[in-house]
Amino acid sequence: MINFKDEIIKILDQKLNEDKEVMTKEEISNAIEVPPTSDMGDYAFPVFSLAKVYRKNPNLISKEIAESIKSDYFEKVESKSAYINFFINKEKLAQTVIDEVITKGEEFGKEDVGQNKNVVIEYSSPNIAKPFHIGHIRSTVIGDSIKRIYKFLGYNTISYNHLGDYGTQFGMLIVAIKKWGNREEIAKNPIPELLKLYVKINQEVENDQELRDECRSWFAKLEKGDEEAVELWKWIREVSLLEFNRVYKMLDIQYDTYKGESFYSDLMQAEVDQLKKSGALVESEGAQIVDLSKYDLPVALIIKSDGSTIYITRDIAAAHYRHEEHKPYKNIYVVGSQQTLHFQQLKAILKEMGYDWSDEIVHVPFGMVSLEDGTLSTRKGRVVYLEDVLNKATEKVKEILSQREEERGQKIENKDELAAQVGIGAIKFQELFNQRIKDYMFSWDKTLSFDGETGPYVQYAHARIASLLEKGGFDKNAEVDYKLLKSEDEHEIIKTLYNFTNVVIDAHEKYEPYFITRYVGDLARLFNRYYGHTQIITDEDSVLKNTRLMLCYGVKNVLKEGLYLLGIQAPEKM
Ligand code: ARG
Numbered sequence: 049m050i051n052f053k054d055e056i057i058k059i060l061d062q063k064l065n066e067d068k069e070v071m072t073k074e075e076i077s078n079a080i081e082v083p084p085t086s087d088m089g090d091y092a093f094p095v096f097s098l099a100k101v102y103r104k105n106p107n108l109i110s111k112e113i114a115e116s117i118k119s120d121y122f123e124k125v126e127s128k129s130a131y132i133n134f135f136i137n138k139e140k141l142a143q144t145v146i147d148e149v150i151t152k153g154e155e156f157g158k159e160d161v162g163q164n165k166n167v168v169i170e171y172s173s174p175n176i177a178k179p180f181h182i183g184h185i186r187s188t189v190i191g192d193s194i195k196r197i198y199k200f201l202g203y204n205t206i207s208y209n210h211l212g213d214y215g216t217q218f219g220m221l222i223v224a225i226k227k228w229g230n231r232e233e234i235a236k237n238p239i240p241e242l243l244k245l246y247v248k249i250n251q252e253v254e255n256d257q258e259l260r261d262e263c264r265s266w267f268a269k270l271e272k273g274d275e276e277a278v279e280l281w282k283w284i285r286e287v288s289l290l291e292f293n294r295v296y297k298m299l300d301i302q303y304d305t306y307k308g309e310s311f312y313s314d315l316m317q318a319e320v321d322q323l324k325k326s327g328a329l330v331e332s333e334g335a336q337i338v339d340l341s342k343y344d345l346p347v348a349l350i351i352k353s354d355g356s357t358i359y360i361t362r363d364i365a366a367a368h369y370r371h372e373e374h375k376p377y378k379n380i381y382v383v384g385s386q387q388t389l390h391f392q393q394l395k396a397i398l399k400e401m402g403y404d405w406s407d408e409i410v411h412v413p414f415g416m417v418s419l420e421d422g423t424l425s426t427r428k429g430r431v432v433y434l435e436d437v438l439n440k441a442t443e444k445v446k447e448i449l450s451q452r453e454e455e456r457g458q459k460i461e462n463k464d465e466l467a468a469q470v471g472i473g474a475i476k477f478q479e480l481f482n483q484r485i486k487d488y489m490f491s492w493d494k495t496l497s498f499d500g501e502t503g504p505y506v507q508y509a510h511a512r513i514a515s516l517l518e519k520g521g522f523d524k525n526a527e528v529d530y531k532l533l534k535s536e537d538e539h540e541i542i543k544t545l546y547n548f549t550n551v552v553i554d555a556h557e558k559y560e561p562y563f564i565t566r567y568v569g570d571l572a573r574l575f576n577r578y579y580g581h582t583q584i585i586t587d588e589d590s591v592l593k594n595t596r597l598m599l600c601y602g603v604k605n606v607l608k609e610g611l612y613l614l615g616i617q618a619p620e621k622m
Contacts, residue, residue: 049546050144052136055121056080056091063113070101089126089133090543096130106130138539142530145542146595149602150524156605157548162203165377168370169195169205172301173383175212176288176308177221177242180295182432182490186414189479189615191382192301193561194412196613201556206374210366211308213285216356217246219267222280223259224249231283238287243431271313285310295435298472300615312365316357319364319401323350328400343396345389350397363394364401371405378410380559385413385485412559415487417479441471444496445504466619470504471496473616477503480561480614501569503616506607509572511622512579513604517597520585524601526594533599537578541603544571548606552613561614568610575603 057076064070071079076093083092095110102109107129114127124135148156171191174180191207198205224245225234234241253260270277289306296302320336323329328338334353340346350361370379381391391411398406419432446467449460460466478495482488498504533542548567555563578584584596608618 049148049549050121050140052121052134052141053077053080053091055119056093056134059117059119060093060113063116064098070098083131083133088128088131089124090136091134093132093134094130095132136543138534138542139531141546142533142538142542145545145602146528146530146533146598149545149598149605150528153524154605154608156545156602156609157552158200158609159549159553160202161553162198162201162377165203166374167198167203167205167378167380168208168374168376169198169380169382170208170210171195171382172296173208173210173212173308174292177218177239177246177284178212178288179239179243179431180292180434182419182434182437183417185434185437185475185479186417186484187382187384188296188299188301188434189476190412190414190484190561192299192615193476193480193564193613194380194382194556194559196615197552197556197561197564200552200609200613203377205304206376207302207304208370209303209306209308211285211289211306211310213281213308214310214313214362215359216264216267218270218281218284219263219265220249220253221246221284222266222270222277223263225280225284235287239291242284242288291435295438298435298438298468299476300617307366309359309362309366312362312369313357315365315369316361319361319368320351320357322401323364323397326401328397338397338400340393340396340400343392345393345396348393348397360390360394360397363390364397367394367398367406367409368403371403371408376408379408380410380412382412382414385415387411388413410559412484414484417488417490419490420492438472438475441475441496442468443471444492445471445474448496448498461621466622469617469619470507470622473507473611474503476614476616477506477565480565482562484560484562501566501573503611504622506568506572506611507616507618508622509575510604510607510611510618511620513575513600513607514620516579516584516600517604520593520597522597522601523594524598527591528595528598529591530595532592532595535582537574537581538596538599541571541574541578541599544574545602545606548610555613564610564613568607568614571603571607571610575600575607 057073057080060071060076061073064076079093079097081092081094083089095106095113098109099106107127110130110132111127114125114132117125119125121137121140122134123137126133126135152158169191171194172184172188174184195205195207221242225231228248229241229245249263253263266277270281320329323338329336329350330339335349336351338348338350340348348360349358351357367379370376383391388411391409395406395409398409446463449463449467453460474495478490481501494500495502496504498508533539551563551567555561582596584593584600586593611618
């Protein structure tokens, strides 16, 4: 597609830097703005900084430059006080967008900005033997979307699920299973059963030093590779993963690797040695710590006084492993904002260790989700399993669809599949609707509404276009004439399609899927308005009909791609 901003840069570079360089191309690029309202043009360039160079009033500078610009990429170049406003040539814009629709089809707007760059992205990372609850939805869905966005832009992504599968609690679980557990019973309903055992052993050890010692010794056995301990631990991991994977499948989420914390247990010693070598590790009351005061951060505990390593020790090893393995451009961690300090410390420690790659680490935090009725709290017995929420959404959509069947007197094909696509899509859409750092309240009504900015609303616009194309006998090779797209509605749609790639690029730079959520919501709304105003399938003029359908086809593809980047399906019929 024509890059209008690049054209402006080219023009200004010629104007400003003819005799001597006044502004670099990069400076020009950074200065160009998108005005708040379209009556001020599509792009604007402020000239304040040029006043010193030219020793002239900025208003005059802007006037002189604007008047001297002749370019058929812009239908108007206007001076407004100290700004030069550029109005894109609508015909050229329509031409370039329609060309892209024709040549790229379902890959509209795809760009390779990340070629040959590896990006590691870690998300979800639940703790095994613990419930996979509604609180986990955030990391899981935000992380998956960020992965899809990076992939779309040509990056080579490697997705990690850093399972919490290591630590002294497994000594406790092993003892509990051996004491009170029945493996057949547990296997039938693993997580709730393991949770019960975990709660019980936690209560029992409170007043029982002997039991505590037993737990500790079983964790020590596990670390040393004792056959029975390892077998039990492996089994706990396996039955947990079976449950997690059921949910990942419902969510259409895949991983390249499930290397959890345990994977790094053998790699920790080397890191501790490096920490000692770098002089960063000091002893304090029998424990090994790193002083991070020069980073304005609290001391980090690396090895406890009983010699055991902790969470952050494994993260040091994991970061180094990922670096060596993938030489990533970015190593992204999608983890809640409660762990911001942890990742600040991690980065600082790596720096202290002399690892010059520590800046590749990016923590992508997010706020909390709560439920309307307050059921989110994971206090004993009040766990809301993510799987139950997803099933409930699917059930609720199924009810709505059944109602529709009755109203229309017509059966809906693949009702179950459709209900899952819409129900789970709706949940993801709401999850990705706001800036990720904000806390949000999950609401069933908002999520499942078919109008307003929701997943079903966008999916419905997509399906509506699919049936429109079918009804109009859309043919990708039919003659079109972009000059016929003259209405305000059409122009708005074309402009929005044109912006798609930029929105994805912004989303990847800021790790914000909600840019895309808002974007597809807008595009669906613009389409519906167009659909309401315009007879798209006209009989009078077949080229006009083809051209309008081509525009709709472009909207359909971009809605589908946008939804895909959010991890949401785009059914053809609804
Ligand atoms: N398992 C941890 C939890 O449930 C999250 C892991 C985050 N990732 C990491 N590399 N530390 O809180």
